[in-house]
Amino acid sequence: MSLLFKNLRVHQVFGANTDVGKTILTSALVRASAAKKNQVFYLKPVSTGPLQDADDEHVKRYAGPHRALVNAHCLYRFDEPRKEGARNVVVPTDDAFITSVASYIRKCASDPVTERSHMYVETAGGVHSPTLSGTTQLDSYRPLFLPTILVGDSRLGGISSTISAYESLSLRGYIVDSVLLFQDEYYRNWEYLEPYFAERGVKVSTVDPPPPREADPGRNFIVTEEYYNKITSEHNTGGLLNVIELLDERHEGRIKELHSMPQRTLNTVWWPFVQHGLIKHEGDPSSPSAASSVSLLESQFDGSASWWTQTLGHAHPALTLAAARAAGRYGHVMYPQATYAPALRLAERLVHEGPGKGWASRAFISDNGSTGMEIALKMALRVASKKFGFAPQEQKKLGVLGLKGSYHGDTIGAMDACEEGVYSCEWHEAKGYWFEPPSIGIKNGRAFIEVPSAIAPERVEGQPLSWIYNVSARLGTSLATAYRKHIDMALRKWRIMVPLFTGLWRLGLRSAAPLLGAYPDVSVYAKILTGGMAPLAVTLASDDVFRAFEGTSKTEALLHGHSYTAYAIGCEIANETLDQLEGLARGDSWKAAQVAWKAERGEKEMEKETVVDGDRAVWSLWSPQFVDALSKLGIIDQVMSLGTVLAFKVTDNDAGALFRFASPFFVL
Known part of the structure; x- marks a missing residue:
């Protein structure tokens, strides 16, 4: 504004x-x-x-x-x-x-x-x-x-x-x-x-x-x-x-200054994820209007929430004060074999009270989601090597099992954990196998499961949304049997969960693990962790994973770190963010949304619903009436909403057309 x-x-x-x-x-x-x-x-x-x-x-x-x-x-x-x-x-x-x-x-x-x-x-x-x-x-x-x-x-x-x-x-x-x-x-x-x-x-x-x-x-x-x-x-x-x-x-x-910024930017800045060859003149960056009575500053809707980081809105006052508080008290001090309150409090609350409750024993703090994934992969590789007794040469050939369309960041290890795709380049070497996952959607007001053709018919329709998310009740269904035939049970021995986008209340739950009915051995949290104020990531690990790095030689330790590991400013902001999120989760707006979805489903459907920490798991801040109306639009192929997230697919075959239409109005 x-x-x-x-x-x-x-x-x-x-x-x-x-x-x-x-x-x-x-x-x-x-x-x-x-x-x-x-x-x-x-x-x-x-x-x-x-x-x-x-x-x-x-x-x-x-x-x-x-x-x-x-x-x-x-x-x-x-x-x-x-x-x-x-x-x-x-x-x-x-x-x-x-x-x-x-x-x-x-x-x-x-x-x-x-x-x-x-x-x-x-x-x-x-x-x-x-x-x-x-x-x-x-x-x-x-x-x-x-x-x-x-x-x-x-x-x-x-x-x-x-x-x-x-x-x-x-x-x-x-x-x-x-x-x-x-x-x-x-x-x-x-x-x-x-x-x-x-x-x-x-x-x-x-x-x-x-x-x-x-x-x-x-x-x-x-x-x-x-x-x-x-x-x-x-x-x-x-x-x-x-x-x-x-x-x-x-x-x-x-x-x-404002008029000079576009050209100065083009002269000096190398943007991430931007093809500079497509930017031909200084008008391509957001530039001011020529009319004197029109504001030179134009508001745009941050459609990606600044790449999914903005949790509480841009520069929330409580977070800026937390940053200043930690900067004034600590500045930055080295973390290995040292401790200070912000980092310790963050580790304890994530392990004992937060998404790691009941399975995690340690928190490894790093600088961003991609780095957090690198750490998680190192943990998994060490545990697998020890558990299955791989020889040194076999260890070099280990890969991952993942899902098609997954993305874990832009560092080399995180990229190698993804399949070949549009972002593959000379430094990308895909190491693993990627399953095409099923998905859940709503069309014309009815929920369905879209299953890859190799497993079952394309869509399993007509089931209530609460039943679809009731994983424990569905374990004995024919569809679950089909999943098991498609994936060997041995592939489920060790798991890494990546809730960079979905964790910490994004889906209306502190963790999606109870909803899935599966708890990880390693889990990575970033983006939402600091409310979009500063970079920080935490990789949670089970005790078995932690013990795999114990020994008498330093070479057996997890040798990963950076100069600003667990910096006090980021940890203090993260603690404040968690306080704010807990307050929102207990607040009137979330309760009202849960009541609205409860009323929409009715008592019979609610009996089948998964309950996590005393709360109904399947609800959204997007109203059920809006989701239903959106699912009935001809241009919409399917829609899904859970917690704060609304996702939909358009029927237009040209995905670029939607981007070109939306880009003047949104920062994507």
Whole structure:
């Protein structure tokens, strides 16, 4: 939702605390912008108290000689600050609130007279003061990512509150263009803050404090008007007109940077999974629009959730704080034969409470899913060699049994564990055999099992979805017998499960193992593990696997690691992510979805259903009505939904056609 216009320079004004002069300094900025012949828009999203004391009314009252260029507006007005328990106040959701702010900004940008204009969005209170819904302002306004002006605190303790506010803004990705504060001659906070912020590339500007408020309204107006005249005068060296010039420079610099980024990227960057030979000009990367009243920043739907990593949304505040917490406490320290709380807590909860509960005894932490798979393969190769007594030459010829269409990452070992395919190249040597697996789908509202033709007829139709997922009840069926004939029982002795995509609540369960009725010897977790904030992977292993590497020689150990193994920042983020996921799993939205699927199935079907940890295993956050309607579309061959995942196949034979149709709207 980020907004950047050629014709409208927008800044958001935060205060280091309440009563720091935010409205006075914002009013002065409005007046100074108008004095430089700019159309000026002032927005106070939320105002409380009597109308005559409202901040937008103050801006209008002291707009100065160029008041015709000033437009002040308020979106939500209340008689008093919202109190807990107030029943008669209709409070907009965070999404509705921030959408209304963004819509008003776009409206101002599209004003036909705004060839060159400025806009100031003034927040209320301090940076962590709550909004209407109770969310702190920092988190509520964050989707806009507007350039920020921070009004510092000139009073006793103001140095601390100003720096604290700045760090809170920075932790959430805000860019502070300027710090303003009153020049209090007693505390002289600016003398400390100027060099502090100069080191961080932020200019601190000071303004004389306002005169005391006069009891007589007429006299007060005259005194206040004189004050605004003084601090916005062009003769005031280093005054607010200089601040306006600085803010204009920052705005123009952003636009210049944005326009230059596509070509600079093509000149220097080597993208993964991109054929650069197909990119012919700088317009191929996402580039800005030419219209001055249209935002140069265009929102796109992250269709792949940034390659299936974004668990809680981009840059969730709790995860950014976890990263900062661990970075500040630990930085990075070596992990082998050492321990620290984030890594230990993560290992213990995954083994004893999480997906490893009941079968795993150890957690091997690495850097990403592909590396986690390399580790899992090394574990499996060692165990198989010991178990079956393979000679050294036989060990070199070992391969894997897998599923067609599988993908484990792009490192050489992980690639070699996959069949030949479109990504095969000179360094790929497929080592193994890959079965074509059955799949589950829904078409025209009826669930079915699609079985490879070598095993059974193409589709086994008509069974309830809950029965299909009830593995224990299906072990005695003719279809299970067909599976057994197709796959020798000996091939099931040792198993690696790869829940990189499906694990940790992605399918609505902490682990899919109970649903499958099979527990692994080795299991790999990544992607969702850190909520999409940082790379990290954990390979869980059973005690038998761990013991296969025990010995008296170091060469018998699992000799795999990297410089940032089990780095504290990633582990702390992972622990916070697991906390958030556990909260979601217990939350109202998940319970409501489970109730909806329960109502859809009916009591008879539910009697056949698998129950995991007391919860129904077969449910989805996608409503059963939506899944049913989607399955009945002619263009849809089949659809399946479980937990957070919705998957569907289209009937179009040209798979590229769907990609070409979707790519303008989604980041795929």
